[in-house]
Amino acid sequence: MVLTDAFVVLGAFFCAAALHGLSLAELISGLWQPLAPLVIVVSCGIFLGLYSSLIRYISLKTALRIAGVATLSVVLLSPINPVFDSAYYRLPVLLNFGLLLAAGLAFTRVAARQFFVRRADRDAQRMMIYGAGEAGVQVARALESDRRYRVLGFVDDNVDAVGKEILGLPVLGSHALAKEAPRRRITNIVLALPSISRTRRREIVAQLETLSLSVKTVPALQEILSGHARITEIRDIEIEDLLGREPVPPHEVLFRKSIAKKTVMVTGAGGSIGSELCRQILAVKPAQLILFETSEVALFEIEREFLRLRDPASDTEIHPVLGNMLDKRLVRHCIEHFGVDTLYHAAAFKHVPMVERNVRAGLRNNVLGTWNVAAAAYEYEIERFILVSTDKAVRPTNVMGATKRVAELIVQAMAERVRASGGPGCVFSMVRFGNVLGSSGSVVPYFREQIAEGGPVTVTHPDVTRYFMTIPEAAQLVIQAGAMASGGEVFVLDMGQPIRIADLAERMIRLAGYSVKSASSPEGDIEIVFTELRPGEKLYEELLHGEDVTPTAHPKIGCAHEQFLEWPTLEDLLTQMYDAALKHDARQIKSLLARVISEYAAAEQDHDVLGCAPYQAESDRFDLGYDDSGHRQASQAG
Template identity: 45%
Template sequence: MLKIVERLSRQSKATIFLALDLLLLPLALLFAFLLQDMPVSALTLLGQMLPVLPYILLLAAGVSYWLGLPKVQLIAYERHAVSQTAVLAIVVASAEAALCAVFGPELPPGVHVVFGLIYLLLMVGTRAVMLQVVLALYRRARPRARVLIYGAGNTGTQLAQALRSHEGIDPVAFVDDNKSLQGLTLMGLPVYAPSRISEMVKARNVKRVLLAMPSHSQPKQAQIIQRLQALGLEVQALPSFAQLIGEEALVDKLTPVPPQSFLSRDACDVSLQGCAESYAGRVVLVSGAGGSIGSELSRQILACHPTKLVLYELSELALYTIHQELSQRVSGTDIELVPVLGSVTDPRQVRRVLERHGVQVVLHAAAYKHVPLVEANPLPGLANNVFGTQTLARAAAEFGVERFILISSDKAVRPTNVMGASKRMAELIIQDMATRTLAHSPGAKTVFTMVRFGNVLGSSGSVIPLFQEQISRGGPITVTDPRVKRYFMTIREAVQLVLQAGAEAGGGEVFVLDMGEPVSILQLARQVIESAGYSVRDADHPEGDIAIDIIGLRPGEKLEEELTLSTELIHTAHPKIFCAREATLSEIEVAAFLRALRQAVAVGDEEGARQVILRWVEGYVQSDLHRKTS
């Protein structure tokens, strides 16, 4: 039967509808006569109408075609089509009354009115019955997906109305958080509380939920979707009005609040005029030039007008990105920009680059810096951060580089993770290089120094971009521990102070930047949420938008970082730069830990590498995870 219905052409369906309407006309007349108290029988009156009936039928057919009623699909037969049907019934009843007045039989005026009403009801009712029959055929042939509609507001009820005639979807109930709506029946569907979803899923075999709450914020919708997906349900969200009319791009153009807005102090803006002469007219190499720090170093070095800037980078994409950006800046100047794709752990390439380009200043920012990743991959982290520093520093001394500046981290101070330990080892290597250079060759050209600072706002993988990305997904924001605090500085001010410290260096110093007071990460998370226009969801505010989940400290992570191994800080010419006086290892000791570490890395011995760190890095404490597995 369903196949017969589907094979009918549109013209055939129109002919059927017209024939049906014409057949209903005499039937409506018969009912009208039956309902009236007439002196003769209804069939006798209908027989008396036979002379004028053909004319009424012809008029009905013509008006119906003119109105387009036969072409209206059953699924589209709604308010407008019903009004057109009413027009047809009025025209036919008026014509019937006129013809009866002229040719007979004489009938009371009420008969004509009743005839018109009955004819209208028969046409509308017949189509409604036919629609239900066709839908029933489709349901049997193609089982409909039973769905819940989440949201019983205007959008949800309109969706339910639209789905009533849908071939493949059968709405079974509403779900809404609004307690005033729960227990009501809207559009013939009951409204339930969200707590009863799992019950309805089992009882009514529901597989899908339609989220009809476009006015809710994205985090709110994300929370609901996550809860529903946890029940194994497919979730489809109704688009917002902005999406429907094509204005969603306006939302996409809204940019997150810049990271420097979350600095709990005024950012320090250092003029480079005082130190620019240390880099002007020189060949400068920046290792890790595509990273957050390295790229900003490269930008600010260009402002000092070097003759050549060598961009040394392991990542092809990062090197391409920074080279494209800086190429536009040096256009029209006499500054040469040289991209070098490679690793600082390759001695042959490092020596070739320094010799070929006559490098005079090295800013060593290349490092694996993400604590959890290096903790999970200690040997590559140690090889890159320790041996890379040794390779580049030795080559710098060999080719008479004027200045070598190591970019270090506060995580190098009494580290509890491999990344911090690797940076401390890099510091020890640079301190040893500085000591040997000054002791063995007082007139040597290379000045080895290092600059240590904490977290940089907005750098790749740092906390604020992570929070903003988690908010864009609807949350939650993850914080390791409510007591965690970190030092923060903007990339711009950190790099300005690095260049200033590097210009002042005499050799062997450990420069420490003044980063203000440490910032609570939990409080920072709240600020980022509120700056995005959302509210924090917690026990006191369960209706908030974004939750903050405490996930526990990761392996090797500390509650608070330190900037120095000692409390003794020496003031320098700049108020934001200090010099730390710290103990160093001897040349023999540095050679010993490098030899032991190289042997552990060569044979892939992670535990052996950790034991080397434990032996030589002051204050290093293995994380609980590695203490248990060792």
């Protein structure tokens, strides 16, 4: 810019002289006269930091520096006239020179900035902001210096704003977007509406989906107010933002009843549901929070997160316990040592195809693990035990669902034992719900990954449907349902309407700014490919065995009392399952599951990776994490 400024200085000085009728030939003949302002101006520019500013990021500060350079140059040049009696340095000439100099310096910088902006705009994503309020203005200002995007205007439903300009950008009505988006070659649109309801957000996005735009959003108002996000943090709009329902405020009494100032233990604390349960439990400030987890990495990460987020004023003690719930002695030691009051049992193997191919592991974790933890809760008479269950436990067609149904039967039988004993005992209950959005192995991150790779997106069947709920809502309802229990209830969460997975895939493709490739639209971007149902997979899921559901104090939680097996009968079958697991006898395990659950019919084809024949080698007495005799004695004594 120094060379450019040299021409600006000379031009301004010659023009100022010409405006006062002075001879330019005489000015040029006296070489020192045009060189003096050149040296003074450049020196002032260096002194005032004019050349330290990046051209593409010039601002009001740059304008003030230009004014300072022009003013200081005039002041420093003014003594030349009295000393050398030069008409070219009379005060009126210098004042005009100062004005022309300031205008020239500003013009060259604005022109240079526009050059860089135009060149960068060729690669920038062309964007409009939906929402011409304060949030939209903040986003537009934040993006002014972000060369990845070029904001071309605002969209708003407020008729008073339509047709006006904000920051020099036009405000369009939402009805004009279908016409203007292709004309302006818009590729992205940002929803700068942090406080709108989920219902209104869904309506807006449904309108935008037809335009093949990549839809982004600013964080929700709750995230901004909590300090977890800033208004200018733009992210892709997630399908979770659209499928989630309007949040129902928790009943404070229910939310605090089983947690506040109590010792709470969560198994599977590093999992999707377990970790969110812990987050919400921590907010209620229990006396102690026991994080029971078998994965060292997951336990390390979740403890580190909680130590960072914990209120410094909170007295809550956080204890990470690394261990397996099949370790009977560890589970009992943990409950006794910490004096657990409330236990949320969220640990489970949940992926249908994986458990179908690892039958023994599914039984060990989901059935024998639940037996261990529930028996310990019964023995030590803790206040509450809440099992986190799944809709796949209803009329199961796969090993995972069958093992979770047996886990439910264990909890129901334990509740009946407490009732039969006539004592206070532990309040056993379970909460059953469908898929949660964004959990590990969920279809949503799987589709997102396939879309990012350019497709195709694979769906098992055109008609497969599932219930969906956000992880925070599910965890919140689990806590409240457990607090309402009196013993043996099956709490069912209101999951809303089931969603076709194929429709979900289409929406995610469109939200990413792509079109769906199909027979009717062969020019589309990403294709949806239908494979086939995986082993044990159902077309649709159910939440209840019957229709006998009674309302509760919470509008999103229903309660049912379902049939169960008496403990002596169930205990005998569990012992047989234990023996079959020791022998690695997958065929016998599935046969026993079918005896326990009349609706379960094992798949005709065996999918276990180790085969279904028993393993003939001698069993290791520590094979399941505790010795054989110790397990039997404890179960009979319990």
